[in-house]
Amino acid sequence: MTECPKCGLVKTVKNGCHLGRQRHRCKDCGFQFTRATPKGRPASEKATAVLLYTLGFH
Template sequence: MSIKNCPKCGSSRTKKNGTFRGTQRYRCRSCGVQFVHDTSVSAETLWREFADEHARVSVLARRHHISKSTVHRRLDDCTLPEILPTP
């Protein structure tokens, strides 16, 4: 189990605190704030790693703890700037 840090105080003294609509909630034992661990990664970040590092979809999925289909979907959602051909 990986330790979830509190987004408010940064403490690693957190514990599971039930679920809401299938999403695990956590409570900080230091400051008492309740939070959901955010695992989202932006499409731009995925695209940058895919293009610059030549990372495979399976590597990106493992690195960011998301499924391969999510990587594909987010890469498809990423819009690239149009490059006009030079005359």
């Protein structure tokens, strides 16, 4: 599931491709994006990334 970077809801649908990347559209606010920006990422995902980095998975 992809989280909408604008409203944070996970109500996104695939909306074709743009510049070779999967494009998504939020069903709630209509915002279109190709990938969730680092800013819009949930804290849990960031914590996991940090943990993996710490463990040497990079």
